[in-house]
Amino acid sequence: MSEVPGDASEHGGPSLSPSRAADFMTCPLLYRFRVIDRLPEPPSPAAARGTLVHAVLERLFDEPASGRTPAAARTLLAPQWERLATAEPRMHELFGDDAERLAWLDEAARMLDRYFTLEDPSRIEPSHREMSVRALLASGLTLRGYIDRLDIAPTGEIRIVDYKTGTAPREEYEARALFQMKFYAVVLWRTLGTVPRLLQLIYLGNGEIVRYSPDEADLLATERKINALWQAIARAQASGDWRPHQSKLCDWCSYQALCPVFGGTPPPLPTMEGPVPTLPESPEPPHPATEATAV
Numbered sequence: 001m002s003e004v005p006g007d008a009s010e011h012g013g014p015s016l017s018p019s020r021a022a023d024f025m026t027c028p029l030l031y032r033f034r035v036i037d038r039l040p041e042p043p044s045p046a047a048a049r050g051t052l053v054h055a056v057l058e059r060l061f062d063e064p065a066s067g068r069t070p071a072a073a074r075t076l077l078a079p080q081w082e083r084l085a086t087a088e089p090r091m092h093e094l095f096g097d098d099a100e101r102l103a104w105l106d107e108a109a110r111m112l113d114r115y116f117t118l119e120d121p122s123r124i125e126p127s128h129r130e131m132s133v134r135a136l137l138a139s140g141l142t143l144r145g146y147i148d149r150l151d152i153a154p155t156g157e158i159r160i161v162d163y164k165t166g167t168a169p170r171e172e173y174e175a176r177a178l179f180q181m182k183f184y185a186v187v188l189w190r191t192l193g194t195v196p197r198l199l200q201l202i203y204l205g206n207g208e209i210v211r212y213s214p215d216e217a218d219l220l221a222t223e224r225k226i227n228a229l230w231q232a233i234a235r236a237q238a239s240g241d242w243r244p245h246q247s248k249l250c251d252w253c254s255y256q257a258l259c260p261v262f263g264g265t266p267p268p269l270p271t272m273e274g275p276v277p278t279l280p281e282s283p284e285p286p287h288p289a290t291e292a293t294a295v
Contacts, residue, residue, distance in 0.1 A: 015134075015142035016230055018183040024233055025176075026249055029266065031233070032242035033255050037267060041254045045094050048084070049108050050165040053204065054148065055080045056112060057163055058129045060121060068121040073112040077105060111165055111204040118202055118209055126161075127152040135190040139227050143187045150188075157197035160184050167205035177201060178212055182222040189219050240269055 024031040033039045056076045060068050085091045095101040115121075128150040135143045149161040160181055169177050181199035189195050201210040236242050244261050256262045 018180040027245040028242045029244040065122040135187040159198040168203040168208040
């Protein structure tokens, strides 16, 4: 029987991040390719731009309040791009020439300009940026992930903020987008004992903000969903049945050549010696930002 490779959580048991949970809900075979097979994916212009914009917005708050301007954000673009491209040289392969790269950077700059139409960063003092969070559930599952920004009011209310470089989803897909935020809310609720006051998604692709105020019943339901998802992943692992799920998202999948839906054949499941864990760590893609940790 195959064993899913990966690092154990600090508690020695299984762990799950919102990104990997979303992968399994989107397509179990996608989860397998990323977590079990650990197949490499080429960088995409959209994903690279998201990483760049996140890095700039994180570092924007290093400036004094009066210095958090659109011009300051644009000034951060070039050095952050160089830093990211040095860390991941394949990013240079995204562009055929300098004109393509400059057009790509210009779109990132427009997203940063759009951010200032949605928030005034001179009036915000984040408690944490790019915050690494973990929580151990009673089921034995460790939840973990990164929160883009955590704002805590003097009176103790918590706001979780996530930047998205895409466009806001249609209403019928909004619940799926909020699942990631509720996942983070469960982590903070279980570690801090406080239900976050507000979950805020900032869509820089079209300049919209989605806000949601959860309550304890919301978070209990989300926790039950996460545990059920963990059990489904464990069943797929035990059976080796990682069947694909066809959807519109297949158009953006980099694994089409290996997917039966597109006439491909997945590689053999990797085998490893030793006992098979119920569910090992689901590694998050490396994040370039500095971590602040809540435990």
